[in-house]
Amino acid sequence: MQIRISPQDGVPIYLQIINQVNYLVASRRLLPGEQLPPVRKLAETLVVNPNTVARAYRELETAGVLTTRRGAGVFVSEAGRPPLPQRERKRILSERIDILLSEARQMGVELEEIVELLRQREKAIDKSNMGRRSEP
Amino acid sequence: MRSIGRALTWEFWRQYQWGFFPIFSWNTFLLFWIWLIPYKISGGAENSPRHIEMVTGWYAFYLYAALFSCGAVLLSGFVDKRKRMTFSVRHYALPVRTSVLIAWQMVCATIFMFMSVLAMAGFFRLVTGLSFPVLVPALFCSAVLVWTTAGLWFLVGSQVLTLLFFAVVPLLLIWGFGGIFFRETWQSEMGTFGKAPLPVLFLLFLISLLAAYLIGVVGAARDRRGDAFSLMPIREWFLERFGTLRVRQKRFSSPVAAQFWFEWRQKGLIMPIIAVAVHAGIIVFILVGVMVGDAFDTVLGFSFFQWFVWFHAGLLFGMRDTYSGKWEHGAFTATRPLNNRDLSFAILKAGGASIAVTFAVCVLALLPWVVMGSLEHLPGKHAAHPYLLAFGYLCGALLLSWTLMALGACITLTGRKSVLVIPLTVLSAFVVGMMTLTAFGVLSAGTRKTLFEAFEIIIALGCFLGVLAAFRAAYRKQLIGKGLVLLPAGLWLILVVCAASLYVRFHVPLEPVSVSLLLFLIGLMALSVAPLALAPLALSWNRHR
Amino acid sequence: MRENVVEVQGLTRRFGAKTALDNVSLGVRPGIVFGLVGENGAGKTTFIKHLLGLLRAKTGSVRVFGLDPVRDPVGVLGRIGYLSEERDLPDWMRIHELLNYTQAFFPKWDEAYARELLETFALDSRQKIKTLSRGQRAQTGLLVALAHRPDLLLLDEPSSGLDPVVRRDILGAIIRTVADEGRTVFFSSHLLEEVERVTDDVGMIHAGRLVLNAPLDQIKASHHRLTLRFRTSQAAPPRLPGILFCEGAGLEWTVLCDGALDVLRAAAEKQGARIVEEGTPTLEEIFVARVKQTPSARKEA
Numbered sequence: 006m007q008i009r010i011s012p013q014d015g016v017p018i019y020l021q022i023i024n025q026v027n028y029l030v031a032s033r034r035l036l037p038g039e040q041l042p043p044v045r046k047l048a049e050t051l052v053v054n055p056n057t058v059a060r061a062y063r064e065l066e067t068a069g070v071l072t073t074r075r076g077a078g079v080f081v082s083e084a085g086r087p088p089l090p091q092r093e094r095k096r097i098l099s100e101r102i103d104i105l106l107s108e109a110r111q112m113g114v115e116l117e118e119i120v121e122l123l124r125q126r127e128k129a130i131d132k133s134n135m136g137r138r139s140e141p
Numbered sequence: 142m143r144s145i146g147r148a149l150t151w152e153f154w155r156q157y158q159w160g161f162f163p164i165f166s167w168n169t170f171l172l173f174w175i176w177l178i179p180y181k182i183s184g185g186a187e188n189s190p191r192h193i194e195m196v197t198g199w200y201a202f203y204l205y206a207a208l209f210s211c212g213a214v215l216l217s218g219f220v221d222k223r224k225r226m227t228f229s230v231r232h233y234a235l236p237v238r239t240s241v242l243i244a245w246q247m248v249c250a251t252i253f254m255f256m257s258v259l260a261m262a263g264f265f266r267l268v269t270g271l272s273f274p275v276l277v278p279a280l281f282c283s284a285v286l287v288w289t290t291a292g293l294w295f296l297v298g299s300q301v302l303t304l305l306f307f308a309v310v311p312l313l314l315i316w317g318f319g320g321i322f323f324r325e326t327w328q329s330e331m332g333t334f335g336k337a338p339l340p341v342l343f344l345l346f347l348i349s350l351l352a353a354y355l356i357g358v359v360g361a362a363r364d365r366r367g368d369a370f371s372l373m374p375i376r377e378w379f380l381e382r383f384g385t386l387r388v389r390q391k392r393f394s395s396p397v398a399a400q401f402w403f404e405w406r407q408k409g410l411i412m413p414i415i416a417v418a419v420h421a422g423i424i425v426f427i428l429v430g431v432m433v434g435d436a437f438d439t440v441l442g443f444s445f446f447q448w449f450v451w452f453h454a455g456l457l458f459g460m461r462d463t464y465s466g467k468w469e470h471g472a473f474t475a476t477r478p479l480n481n482r483d484l485s486f487a488i489l490k491a492g493g494a495s496i497a498v499t500f501a502v503c504v505l506a507l508l509p510w511v512v513m514g515s516l517e518h519l520p521g522k523h524a525a526h527p528y529l530l531a532f533g534y535l536c537g538a539l540l541l542s543w544t545l546m547a548l549g550a551c552i553t554l555t556g557r558k559s560v561l562v563i564p565l566t567v568l569s570a571f572v573v574g575m576m577t578l579t580a581f582g583v584l585s586a587g588t589r590k591t592l593f594e595a596f597e598i599i600i601a602l603g604c605f606l607g608v609l610a611a612f613r614a615a616y617r618k619q620l621i622g623k624g625l626v627l628l629p630a631g632l633w634l635i636l637v638v639c640a641a642s643l644y645v646r647f648h649v650p651l652e653p654v655s656v657s658l659l660l661f662l663i664g665l666m667a668l669s670v671a672p673l674a675l676a677p678l679a680l681s682w683n684r685h686r
Numbered sequence: 687m688r689e690n691v692v693e694v695q696g697l698t699r700r701f702g703a704k705t706a707l708d709n710v711s712l713g714v715r716p717g718i719v720f721g722l723v724g725e726n727g728a729g730k731t732t733f734i735k736h737l738l739g740l741l742r743a744k745t746g747s748v749r750v751f752g753l754d755p756v757r758d759p760v761g762v763l764g765r766i767g768y769l770s771e772e773r774d775l776p777d778w779m780r781i782h783e784l785l786n787y788t789q790a791f792f793p794k795w796d797e798a799y800a801r802e803l804l805e806t807f808a809l810d811s812r813q814k815i816k817t818l819s820r821g822q823r824a825q826t827g828l829l830v831a832l833a834h835r836p837d838l839l840l841l842d843e844p845s846s847g848l849d850p851v852v853r854r855d856i857l858g859a860i861i862r863t864v865a866d867e868g869r870t871v872f873f874s875s876h877l878l879e880e881v882e883r884v885t886d887d888v889g890m891i892h893a894g895r896l897v898l899n900a901p902l903d904q905i906k907a908s909h910h911r912l913t914l915r916f917r918t919s920q921a922a923p924p925r926l927p928g929i930l931f932c933e934g935a936g937l938e939w940t941v942l943c944d945g946a947l948d949v950l951r952a953a954a955e956k957q958g959a960r961i962v963e964e965g966t967p968t969l970e971e972i973f974v975a976r977v978k979q980t981p982s983a984r985k986e987a
Contacts, residue, residue, distance in 0.1 A: 399790030
């Protein structure tokens with residue numbers, strides 16, 4: 006599981022973990038039922054405080070993205086998990102969009118170009134997912 | 142060129158001004174003993190031949206001690222390669238040639254030594270009124286210091302060799318002084334040394350200075366290149382040939398045992414190694430046929446007068462941060478989970494073990510003579526009981542060595558240089574004051590006698606009360622328990638009884654009982670057991686600032 | 687809730703004229719990582735020395751595991767693993783001798799763990815400590831501190847002067863220690879990126895005074911970096927409650943504030959400005975801002 010942490014980001018570390026796990030789940034790089042590394046292991050890998058990782062896992066569990074199985078570990082929730090409340094989803098996405106928009110403004114990219122870019126990226130992800138699904 | 146010299150000189154003085162002052166005080170204190178003891182022994186008569194003979198002997202000894210003190214200062218800065226009294230890496234990086242660095246160092250050291258010996262010898266001559274040579278000892282001492290520095294430089298890469306070097310030099314010194322002074326018993330080619338005309342001596346001095354300088358420069362240049370002569374290659378060769386080192390070690394039975402091992406390994410073997418080296422050197426000289434008659438005296442002298450060295454050894458044992466030479470407590474030893482009593486006792490035990498081993502070596506060295514029945518040579522009025530006397534001397538020497546070692550350790554354990562400097566300064570001031578007043582005829586012989594007796598009683602009382610106070614303080618601070626208060630008290634009583642009986646048996650028939658001397662001895666006995674309370678107190682004062 | 691591992695109240699310490707610590711009070715909860723940050727000479731080492739009993743608390747009280755480190759060195763030091771700033775180790779020992787020697791003092795010494803750490807750090811136990819590089823010295827000191835599984839791991843500037851590989855080892859050790867139930871880590875550092883990664887609670891010391899003592903999450907939540915855009919050009923820096931730092935000129939000013947966002951927004955609007963950019967400052971920015979408060983900001987504080 007590839008997660009990158011950057012303390013300089015300004016975003017709290019636990020939030021970075023949450024966002025990246027969500028992204029991995031959304032892009033099917035983490036499949037439902039797949040096991041995540043235990044808190045201790047992930048903390049050592051990322052070189053962050055275990056309590057931070059524990060908090061991220063907790064919040065992801067509350068959000069329904071992950072489930073803990075007694076004695077076995079932390080797993081990605083099966084498909085059919087209760088969906089995130091709309092407001093929560095919008096909030097997470099709004100944050101990411103804010104960052105994207107401010108960067109685009111700095112670089113001088115117009116809104117229409119960004120919309121076009123969004124469509125292109127969606128097509129690309131679909132293609133790679135289809136390729137994955139067709140694998141045995 | 143001049144500015145470099147000035148800068149180096151300034152640095153030399155600024156860095157070591159605190160080293161020279163204690164040396165000066167210490168030497169002055171020795172003069173006091175040189176005055177007091179023969180004075181006492183000769184029964185207070187100033188110009189008896191016996192008095193002169195003893196004072197002469199002590200004068201030689203004093204100069205020897207002065208040299209040792211300088212060597213000690215040199216060595217103490219030397220233990221840590223980064224901070225030595227020679228030069229540090231920082232100096233090497235300066236755009237100065239090695240020959241210039243060494244030249245300035247030797248010049249500074251020589252001038253200091255020369256001036257201080259000149260001053261002390263001159264003062265001594267003035268005060269005692271006897272015509273001691275002044276210039277020759279100064280030259281000699283300076284030469285020896287320069288040679289010592291050169292030797293240090295040459296052997297800078299190997300601590301073992303340096304220690305051995307320092308063991309051999311005293312033997313050479315004994316010869317040298319014997320040659321300079323009047324004792325016909327010191328037989329050697331150097332016997333004519335002191336009687337040579339002054340210009341010849343001066344020339345010899347300059348030549349040896351030059352030779353020492355060259356050796357020093359070679360040694361320093363090698364060190365600057367990082368190529369100092371050391372025993373490492375030999376050690377590596379050994380390891381390669383005879384397999385890897387033993388990695389398995391037996392477990393320690395307790396934290397105190399572990400700390401004892403630590404102190405012992407770090408410092409405990411220095412004195413035994415020196416003793417072995419000295420005795421081995423004597424054996425070599427005997428085999429070569431050089432020193433046969435004097436050998437026994439030298440061995441005896443070394444064995445019984447080493448107590449002087451034990452004070453310095455004690456200072457080293459008490460240092461809690463040997464490698465940086467600082468007196469403050471190093472973080473490593475301070476954070477051992479040991480209470481102050483256990484930690485300080487581990488240090489004392491290591492010192493005691495060192496004394497035991499060294500004396501064992503010396504006794505072994507003396508055995509051949511005992512077997513050959515040479516004990517009649519022992520100075521003393523009771524050759525009828527040579528073995529008893531020898532045993533008495535041995536016990537006395539052991540006790541004195543222990544006391545001095547432990548007190549020295551307590552001084553450095555406090556971690557405060559003032560504890561060493563202030564008492565020495567006070568004593569020196571007292572001594573110098575007394576001598577000056579005597580020299581100018583202000584004090585009559587009778588007043589001086591009374592003053593000295595008063596001094597003895599004051600010291601005795603001071604020691605006794607001080608020791609009591611120390612035990613009380615240590616007990617109240619819960620550093621020691623009841624057992625450790627009663628045990629020393631019992632030991633002290635035993636010692637007093639022994640000393641008193643010896644005194645009565647051997648000394649009283651010859652001279653009237655001197656109450657002050659008796660009290661003095663009793664006070665000193667208390668000092669033997671004092672470290673049991675002083676050491677934990679000193680350590681706790683240092684460890685928790 | 688268990689009692690604090692470290693409890694310091696009103697600690698003041700002067701060295702001659704210099705005040706090293708000025709009325710410092712802090713508590714360290716069990717099972718967390720506490721980071722004490724401050725610039726060089728701020729008083730971090732002095733504080734740690736008080737915890738070890740190397741300095742006696744002349745004013746105030748110091749309790750570690752509920753004990754006074756001066757009165758009970760064995761009880762306190764026997765449960766602490768300490769790595770000093772100078773990595774003070776006996777140069778003349780070999781590593782295996784050091785391990786054997788240290789083992790005698792700590793009954794909880796774990797032989798297997800020590801060997802595992804030796805392998806992880808790739809140290810040769812036959813080597814003399816004198817010949818070790820700086821990083822290896824730090825690793826050896828860390829090994830000796832960790833192997834007896836101390837209840838409190840006390841590190842004084844653990845990363846100073848070390849290469850990134852060894853720094854990772856040290857941070858890893860910190861993390862592993864805290865991941866084991868009940869064990870606490872206290873370390874001082876001025877490398878704030880590292881502090882940000884691993885600490886739970888942060889204490890900021892400046893000129894002997896504790897200027898901040900709170901959980902890291904709380905600090906990050908309450909500090910904001912705002913860019914304000916004014917309607918009219920401003921000659922003087924804006925006045926906002928809790929402002930720590932500001933820079934800029936004319937219409938646009940960037941400030942670093944401590945406080946609730948809506949309060950700040952309201953105050954900004956009152957002065958005729960709107961917030962165009964809002965972000966969370968890094969710990970380093972917060973630290974620098976707190977230490978170098980601008981004169982006008984200091985007036986507000």
